[in-house]
Amino acid sequence: MTVNAAPLPAQAPPLPGPEEFAALSPHRREEVVRTTPGSSGWAETVRITLMLGRPRTCVPGMLTFALGWTVAGGGVTGLFFAGLAVSLVYGLLANTYNAYTDLAEDSRNLPGRVWQVLRIGHRRLLWISHAMSAVLIGVSLFYSAAYVVPMTLALVGAHQYSFLPGRLKARPVTGLFAFSLAVFGPYLLGYFAAPAGVRRLTTDAWAILAFLIIWFVAKGMVKNIPDYEGDREAGLRTSATVFPDRLSAARAATVVTLIGYLSLTGFVLAGSLPLRTLAALPWAVAAFRQCLAMARAVENPAANAVLKADMLLSTAFLASVLVLRTPGWATALSVVIGAVILFGSDLLALDSRRKGDGAAAPRTT
Numbered sequence: 001m002t003v004n005a006a007p008l009p010a011q012a013p014p015l016p017g018p019e020e021f022a023a024l025s026p027h028r029r030e031e032v033v034r035t036t037p038g039s040s041g042w043a044e045t046v047r048i049t050l051m052l053g054r055p056r057t058c059v060p061g062m063l064t065f066a067l068g069w070t071v072a073g074g075g076v077t078g079l080f081f082a083g084l085a086v087s088l089v090y091g092l093l094a095n096t097y098n099a100y101t102d103l104a105e106d107s108r109n110l111p112g113r114v115w116q117v118l119r120i121g122h123r124r125l126l127w128i129s130h131a132m133s134a135v136l137i138g139v140s141l142f143y144s145a146a147y148v149v150p151m152t153l154a155l156v157g158a159h160q161y162s163f164l165p166g167r168l169k170a171r172p173v174t175g176l177f178a179f180s181l182a183v184f185g186p187y188l189l190g191y192f193a194a195p196a197g198v199r200r201l202t203t204d205a206w207a208i209l210a211f212l213i214i215w216f217v218a219k220g221m222v223k224n225i226p227d228y229e230g231d232r233e234a235g236l237r238t239s240a241t242v243f244p245d246r247l248s249a250a251r252a253a254t255v256v257t258l259i260g261y262l263s264l265t266g267f268v269l270a271g272s273l274p275l276r277t278l279a280a281l282p283w284a285v286a287a288f289r290q291c292l293a294m295a296r297a298v299e300n301p302a303a304n305a306v307l308k309a310d311m312l313l314s315t316a317f318l319a320s321v322l323v324l325r326t327p328g329w330a331t332a333l334s335v336v337i338g339a340v341i342l343f344g345s346d347l348l349a350l351d352s353r354r355k356g357d358g359a360a361a362p363r364t365t
Contacts, residue, residue: 015039021115026107029114033103038121048120049128051352052099055345057311058091059338063318064183064212065190066334070326071205074194079143080330083193084337086139087186093132094158094182100126101162108230109300112357143193150192154185172242179220180213187212207272211263218260219314221253225294226303230359250295257291258284273325280320286313300358307353315342
């Protein structure tokens, strides 16, 4: 008697390797990611989530949370450390949401990043991001029931920066102000978290908010330059692609960057920041040199390397303003923790804008 064996379950085809994936056309890369389920295990999923979340870019948000907290009179407490963690996760989920929505652009600018999305799974990445949002809503209850409101508004802003119907990043001017939410959002969260009962911004608190927005709008203009060609090919209107060529966009970003850094002087003269914060101004010289380096970066990997250094510079400037504005244990600890995260993530390669992640083709000038 012959017994027919049960058919073996069909196995999913193996995922393409990084070289094979990079050889695909941008459209095909996007198609593969959208139609292929992820296959990474839990440990690999955590690592890829961190890579797509880019912890090094979340440190400025941690520092502005500390700035808002100390401006409101908060000290070193358990809720202060919880807030630093909240601001870190907030930055991570904003980046993972962006990695989920930007397959068309990233398939042209950062195929290495899109390959990481392929490994983790496109849909799984979305649900991980939603889970992080839910955790932040839950943690906000430890501050107060009313604190859920600013937390929810901050999360809506992070979501609508990348997603429809807002898709704020696709609006050249509005997108820059939405991008600055990465620093002014945590600043407001820090301010409203401490001390208990603070619900109204003082004149000085408003001035610091304005300074953060002006300064980080300039950061957004610099950030858009490395992706000029890919964004334009994908039809995305940004502060860079509205210019006729990449060099023109770089020159405009240089002017706005100098305005952003030097605006610190105006806020000091207005009495909103102490005179000693002017000691942070030498960073403006380094920022100007970074803008010149960005204008000269002809290839994508070189431009991404400049952008990586620019984030380090931006973090150092913000840390200087924080320490000079409100010296104390809270500011010192936030700077130390931020440095550990920034340099630790670099040491562990927890980033998706590394040298090998960008498009290999030379860029046009």
